[in-house]
Amino acid sequence: MTKYNSPAALLIDQFSRTITYLRLSLTDRCNLRCIYCMPRDDEDRDGQVKTGKFLNHSELLSYEELLHVVRLAVSQGMNKLRLTGGEPLVRRGILDFIQQLFLLEGLTEVRLTTNGVLLEEYAQRLFNAGIRQLNVSLDTLVPEKFTKITGKDRFSSVWDGLLEAKRLGFKIKVNVVAMKGVNDDEFINFARMAVEQPFQVRFIEFMPVGDKSTWQKDQFISSEEIKVLISEVGTLTPFRKSHGEGPARMYELQTPGGQKGSVGFISPISHHFCDQCNRLRLTSEGKLRACLLNDRETDLKILLRGGASDAELIAIIRQTIIDKPQGHALQKEFAVRERQTCSGQMSRIGG
Numbered sequence: 386m387t388k389y390n391s392p393a394a395l396l397i398d399q400f401s402r403t404i405t406y407l408r409l410s411l412t413d414r415c416n417l418r419c420i421y422c423m424p425r426d427d428e429d430r431d432g433q434v435k436t437g438k439f440l441n442h443s444e445l446l447s448y449e450e451l452l453h454v455v456r457l458a459v460s461q462g463m464n465k466l467r468l469t470g471g472e473p474l475v476r477r478g479i480l481d482f483i484q485q486l487f488l489l490e491g492l493t494e495v496r497l498t499t500n501g502v503l504l505e506e507y508a509q510r511l512f513n514a515g516i517r518q519l520n521v522s523l524d525t526l527v528p529e530k531f532t533k534i535t536g537k538d539r540f541s542s543v544w545d546g547l548l549e550a551k552r553l554g555f556k557i558k559v560n561v562v563a564m565k566g567v568n569d570d571e572f573i574n575f576a577r578m579a580v581e582q583p584f585q586v587r588f589i590e591f592m593p594v595g596d597k598s599t600w601q602k603d604q605f606i607s608s609e610e611i612k613v614l615i616s617e618v619g620t621l622t623p624f625r626k627s628h629g630e631g632p633a634r635m636y637e638l639q640t641p642g643g644q645k646g647s648v649g650f651i652s653p654i655s656h657h658f659c660d661q662c663n664r665l666r667l668t669s670e671g672k673l674r675a676c677l678l679n680d681r682e683t684d685l686k687i688l689l690r691g692g693a694s695d696a697e698l699i700a701i702i703r704q705t706i707i708d709k710p711q712g713h714a715l716q717k718e719f720a721v722r723e724r725q726t727c728s729g730q731m732s733r734i735g736g
């Protein structure tokens with residue numbers, strides 16, 4: 386295995402942000418078709434969703450190529466990795482890949498974001514492979530509504546997956562995309578879940594991302610409005626910002642009966658966190674992307690397959706970081722536009 390020198394300097398961008406966190410979209414494929422994320426080009430007459438347009442396997446970076454990029458990024462000071470997609474658990478060979486990742490010296494955390502459909506089946510093996518923290522996306526606790534939002538009747542699979550992951554001792558964050566008129570009547574139930582279950586519940590503001598997104602301005606509900614709604618469950622007290630919570634602003638929720646839980650708010654529109662952003666993304670087609678909401682990308686796949694040297698690849702990684710945009714214009718765009726700002730598809734970028 387090639388040895389790399391320790392980084393001469395941390396990866397710091399031109400706005401003094403230290404970039405330590407890489408998100409890998411392992412595939413653009415998914416076993417769900419969430420209304421806000423995946424195009425639903427084809428639907429059967431019975432309403433079940435058929436396959437949309439996906440990348441061919443050869444268009445994805447191979448695991449070997451992914452390991453190569455991660456190894457270089459880690460050699461330069463990146464130390465946290467999130468596996469996402471699409472649905473990462475639908476990519477074959479993911480467990481072996483995770484085991485390989487844990488062999489990389491300097492990589493201190495590998496986490497996974499999943500829709501939970503395959504979690505019950507994978508939880509034990511993910512645990513054995515070394516994963517300890519999971520983000521599970523779940524926008525409703527009502528099975529029929531789950532089918533409407535995701536196009537598939539898989540609520541019970543996700544719920545069973547969550548219970549299995551809890552049993553195994555994973556640290557679990559449940560991500561809820563907040564949509565007015567869709568799931569705002571359930572925020573209180575999600576807040577109660579944060580108290581009753583050992584799950585951190587994080588409400589994410591609905592973002593206008595992707596050409597095919599069904600995003601509509603009148604479905605947007607801000608974190609402040611959500612806070613007011615869930616205050617019916619108990620008192621919210623901000624936690625001091627702790628490392629590792631990413632962009633979420635975290636609160637302790639305490640019920641009048643004294644039960645406690647954690648809830649968080651990810652507010653890219655009402656309270657954007659660009660000044661603290663520490664991430665870089667690698668899309669499922671192998672493009673390095675410095676901002677979820679800015680379409681500027683560098684094609685690493687072409688470079689990797691064209692025989693670029695490690696020094697050249699490292700130079701590209703470092704330059705992408707230096708060029709990382711200062712922020713996104715979602716707030717401004719939101720005020721004037723009805724629809725999306727960035728055209729990249731969420732499932733390819735990795736959320």
Ligand code: SAM
Pocket residue numbers: 415421422469470471472473498499500520521522560562589590591592593594598600731732735736
């Ligand atoms: N399939 C996995 C899942 O759903 O957790 C991982 C990929 S998904 C693209 C990553 C995250 O992005 C999910 O929590 C999802 O809810 C979120 N997401 C997707 N589209 C979104 C949008 N338009 N606004 C806010 N969050 C979104």
Ligand code: SF4
Pocket residue numbers: 415416417418419422423470471472500522731732
């Ligand atoms: Fe699939 Fe996740 Fe996108 Fe839903 S949000 S369609 S689960 S990739």
